[in-house]
Amino acid sequence: MDSSSAGNNTPGPGELTQDVRDELATLRDSIDNIDAAIVHILAERFKATQRVGRLKARHSLPAADPAREARQITRLRELAENAKLDPAFAEKLLNFIIAEVIRHHETLANEAQGKGGTARDRL
């Protein structure tokens, strides 16, 4: 028997009761479910942005669109405030995702340039 818990049910310093462990496990299960949802919805987001990227490559539009991005960020910050999410964090996260999207767009544009007219055929 562990000496710190001998003779009573009161946890010693640094020990966790079963209630606390259960609460932590329940919260972590919710976090894991939410993360799975985020991964799947992000996969859908990238499917949409890949289609945008192919459109842009086909019509020689620039990979980045600062005016669109500024509108997205303003809107996302408002949505975040209403949802009680830190707007600065929401903005950083969107910028992180957009940076990845722009990299994808540039790859598609380079492929379209390198292969000439075949980019149109792949759309």
Place this chain on the structure above:
Amino acid sequence: MDSSSAGNNTPGPGELTQDVRDELATLRDSIDNIDAAIVHILAERFKATQRVGRLKARHSLPAADPAREARQITRLRELAENAKLDPAFAEKLLNFIIAEVIRHHETLANEAQGKGGTARDRL
């Protein structure tokens, strides 16, 4: 009348047909809907991690939990692969979110230390 479109409906170089503009607008509407969903589900995620943070502060547990984070990353990479999302991107994004969560946990821990027993009362 714009000279490049005078006399026919064929767009000149760099111009977009209405069809292309419509397709771009439709895709961007979907992206905006997905972003709103992500903001709202992230707000729920932070509510769960804030509860974890308060539990950790109350029980003097460290803000970071490398073993838990390693399990999360392994699982997320698998989910990402199944969803056809770049696993490396999913990992980077999770690390980005976890870094924010750890900052929140540290703030809660500092508050609990600074205010002694009152941290327990706030749970």
